[in-house]
Every structure is written in C-alpha cells, then in structure tokens.
Amino acid sequence: MTSAEPQPRVAASAYRRMEDAVGGWLVNALDTVSTRTFAVHQAALLRIGYGLVFLVGLIREYFNRREIWGDQSAWSPDMARELLDGIGGVSLLLESNSRLWFEGIYIAAIVISALFVLGWHTRAMSILFAIMVVSFNSRSILMTDGGDTVLLLMSIYLAFTACGRVWSLDARRARRTGIRPGTGPGHEVGVLVALIAMVTLGTTCRGDSWSPDPEFSFAFVCRWIWIPGIAVAFGALWRLPRQVEQVRAGLVTVVHNCALFVIAAEVCFIYGAAGLYKVQGSYWQDGTAMHYVLNLEYFAPWPGLSHMLGENAEMGVLLAYLTVFVQVGFVFMLFAKRVKYVAIVILLGMHFGIAIMLGLPAFSASMSVGDALFLPTAFLIWTRTRVVTRLTARLRRGPAAAKPAPAGGAEPPAPGTSDGLEGVASASGRV
C-alpha cells in the first residue's frame, strides 16, 4: 500500500513513527522510574555508613557534649537562636533551655542513629535521623566542619530514599513474617510513638521546670508536626485501595530514585568544586600545597610524621597533582567503568590518609561512604558475604573451642544464622 500513497503521507507516517518512538520511550522511562527502585544496596550501605558516622561522633563527644551543644557551650542557646533567626534555621535542641531536654535529645539521637543503622522502621527512623542531624548542626554551627556538612546533606537526602529494603531489620522481619512493608496499620507506628514522645517531653520541660506549659506545647507542635505528618501519610496508616496503593508506591519509588541521583550529583559537586577551587591556587599549581597542609597545627595529630611527609618535595608534588586530577576528573571517570574503580580506590586511599594524617576521621568517613554509592551491587554483596562469613566463622570457632560438645550438633539454627543481623532468612523462601 505504501507505493500507492502520495508523497506527503509517507513523510507523515515517518513523522508519526518517530513520534511514537519518542512517546513510547518517554512513557517507558516514566514507568521505569516509578516502578524500579534503583541501587537499593548502595542506599542501604549509605544508611549504615552515615548512621554510624553520626552515632560514633555522638559517642565520641559524649563527655564534651555539654561544651559543644549543651548548657556549658560558649555558643549559648540565645546566640544560636539569634543566628538561626537570620537564616531561618531550626533545632530541636533550641526548643528548651532545660538540661533534661538536652540530655533527653542526646540519648534520643544515639538511639535513633542506632535504629537507623539497623534499619528498624527505616523510613520513620530516617526522618527522625535527619531531624537529629539538622538539630545538632544548627545548634552549634561554628562547631561544624566539612564532615558535618556532608552528613547533614546526606541525612536529608537519605530520608527520601527507601534505604531499608535490604540489610535491615525491616527486611529481616519481612522475610520472617512474609508481610511486605508498606501495608496495613502498625507499620509506621514508630513515627507516631516518636511523635507522641517528642510532644510529651516538649510539654513537660520548659525552662528549668517540669511544669506543663500549654503555650510552649502548642508552638512546639506547630513547628514540628508537619514532618511526622508527611511520614505518616507516606507510611500509610491504613490499607489503601489497590490503585491508590500503587500510586503511593510509584511516588515512593520515583522519589527514591531522584534522591539517589541528587546524592550522586552531590558527591560529584563536592569533588568537582574542591578540584576547581584548587586549580585556582598557586600552591596547588606548583605542588607545594601538601607542605602547607601538613604544617597546619590544627590538622597535625602526628607532627613528626607530617613534617617528614611535608619535606618530601617529590611526594608533595605527586600528591597535590593527583588530588587535583582525581577531584576535577571524578565526574568524568564515572562514565568509564574501569577508570571509575581506579578513581574510587585512589579517593579511598586519600581519605584514609586524611583521616590519619590530618586528624579528620569523620570527614573522611563521610566522603568514603559517599564514594561507596558508585560501587557495583555484585561487589557489595560479595563483600558483605565475605565479611559476614569470616565474622560468623570466628564467632562459631570461639564458643566451639571453649566447649567442644556442640561442635557436631546437627541442627544449629539453619543457614540464616550465618548472617548475624539478617537472622533466619531463607526459611520463608521468598522469591
């Protein structure tokens, strides 16, 4: 039939085919981003990593907590409020001047971080985790460094991801019970419990007294309620009609994918900007930058070692150039698989060096966790398996050596035990 058609019609049908192809591609792409949850393992690793960075930091600073964020801080609550009012910042720690409130929030932050690492009601915990990180950052902005900024950004972004789909207590529970997360009442009860606890605490301690203060409670609730509100809406407190449920799942998925893209972009921006600023500096150009960096007293936990390294001109030039090249080139290297891994290995080495030599372990850890986003899933699974196998092998050998009896025990709790956290996994035989 084509031969009989006049010329314009052919053109029109070619156009039509193109239009169909483009439209089809677009429809497929939009379908994909709202049904396919990308990089769940990487997201889980980021959750564990950033959760641990914050948790370890809180524990490390436990004995300095009052000086850094609390009542003994030279940066008093009033000064913090004055600064935050100017930029529209908020902090849970500034809701009350009471010592009890502070200690309560501190313990809550530790507990929330731990639960976030473990992946217990992950979505709820991720939101509370972000609130905590924001609160501690805003309380004492002048105590923060680059590491805290990375953590702050990532904690906010992570709250938008589904970072508990794997390697979490949620995943373990889902496998054990066979109940998929996201349905039915009770699943995000954690959020509600936390909300009620927060408000109750907020109503009870105001100033230095324990007497309830309705005005304060009202202001407190107004300021914070929207966050758990959104969480609850997302978590779906009741079972929705199937189609609404599908729309909700699609929204969760696309938000997850977008947030992961933002995290990836953020890591590239950090390296790109750090590199672009450095190329403008004369010390980085002539390769003496390392000499100056290694002579900064605030960043020299091991002065002897720093001086030794700082005096070596060849090493200095090599490190300065390598740093700039890898930082500027990071975003481009990501597009080539093999080069990407070289870049990541170099960066991890650099961060290890920064952690030890400059005394910045938290910053280094935060950046390393960000790099991990670009590692392949198969590698993450392989590593996890190896680590877990080694650990459990050691753990098993321990008691076995102590008391030889159960060595031959035929039925230790099934294959799942080998993976500590994940528990009796395969029993339910999903998928």
Added chain:
Amino acid sequence: MQSPDDAAAGQPADRSKPGSEAGATVGASTADTTADRAPAPDPDRSSARIPAQAGERAPVDTPIDTAVPADERRSTAVRSISALFAVVAILVTLVHVFFVFLHVAPGNAVSGDYRKQTGTWIYPYFEQNWALFAPNPMSENFRLQAQSRMRNADGTVVESGWSDLTGDDLDHIRGNLYPSKADQNMIRRAWSSYTDAHDAKDESAIGTRGPLTQRYLRRIVVHRFQDAGANRTLESVRIRVATKPIGKPDAKTEPETSYRTLGWWETKPDDFR
C-alpha cells in the same frame, strides 16, 4: 492489628493475580480495561530482585518486596498519575541540582545573576562550601592566647600572664586518632568568624555579625578561666593572636611571629556557664 488482607498481601501467590486486588477497589477508579498494556515484567531489569550472582545467600541480599511489587500490573490511570508525579519529582530534582551547582561552583557570571534565588533555595539546610584547603591552603599557624584580670576578695586585682589556649587544644589533638570538635573546631572557627566580622586594624565590627562573634570569643575564653579563681572573680579577659607563617619548603630561616592584641573585654554574668 493484622487484618486478613495484610496476611494475604504477604503471600507470593497474589502477585500473579493482581486483578483480584484491583477488584476490591471498584469504586476507586473507573474500570480500566487497558491495564493489560502494562509492560511485561523483565526479570533481568527488575532491580527489586538480584539475579543469580548472589549465590546461596540470595534471600539475605535480595531486597524485600514492598506491598506493591515492581512488576504488578497497573492501570493506565495509575500509570498516568505516577508519570505526572515522576515528572514533578524530576523537575524538582533538576531545580535542586541546578541551585546546588550555582551555590557550590566558584563564583561565575551566572551564579551572580541568580544569587538571590539560589540563597532562598539553599539556606539554611543545603549551605555548603567545598573550598577545602583551597584555592591555597593556609600558609600560617595561629595561636589564640588569653590573659585575665581577677579581683580578689580583698579588692586587689591580679593580672595573669598569657595562656596559650590553642596550645592546650593542640595537646589534646596530638596523638589522637579522633580529635574532638571542641579541640579542633571551637577556637579555629570562632577566630575565623571573628576576623570575618571585624576590621583587622581597629577591631571595629564589619557587618551584622560583629557583636555576636565577639561575644562568642569572649565566652570561650571565660569558659577556660572561670574555674581558676576560687575566692576570686574574673573581671575581664584579653585576647591576642600569635601568627606564625609556614615557611616556604626551601626556607632557611624561621619566620617571625606577629601578634594581634585585642582590648580588654569585661565579663558579663551570662558568660559563666
């Protein structure tokens, strides 16, 4: 708490008959018979499960299925609404990435034009600065030193010598695998925020942050001295900053230390914490 519905949702079997699920929601949507056009699930592309390489540990490393499996059939209505959400989410993402880029990149022609919009979007939660040891690393070390005036019970005033507050912090940092923020960031950032907000010549405030940063610095010093006097009151404190340049790599002579000495600051009751 558990409705029978939930239990049913947990059975892998129900994935094969999404129709029955949809049937329960007749009212929610106008029956959509074109639902069948949803793309067939492609096991390789579905990230919701990890294929073979996970080996025998697959269950642990396999992401859990959510209430709505990735390959469940979706009606055209659902797909359209999802697509709309996706478009909005992608647009917000792009806007965010764009503003973060403008905020983070070294100052340029475009970032100048959009400074106001960028600020609105970025502050306070996405503020960041990645000029790490750049454009040039600091080429000098500073030490914040302070002295105090104490009033004794008998009314006499004693002026102390200079104490090296930075030196105390450095003692804590040395040999420490994880230095505290209190040692590494407190004085360092307090001093840099003070210098940002004050004129180096006459110590007059520049901009609005002047009084705030001065008060912060004073309180840090007071905090270090307040325990020293049992029967004495801390009347005022004074700060000086000793700056010693880091010599060039091939420098033969030690660089000279220079001092910036500030005036006496009277303590306020609220300084003591």
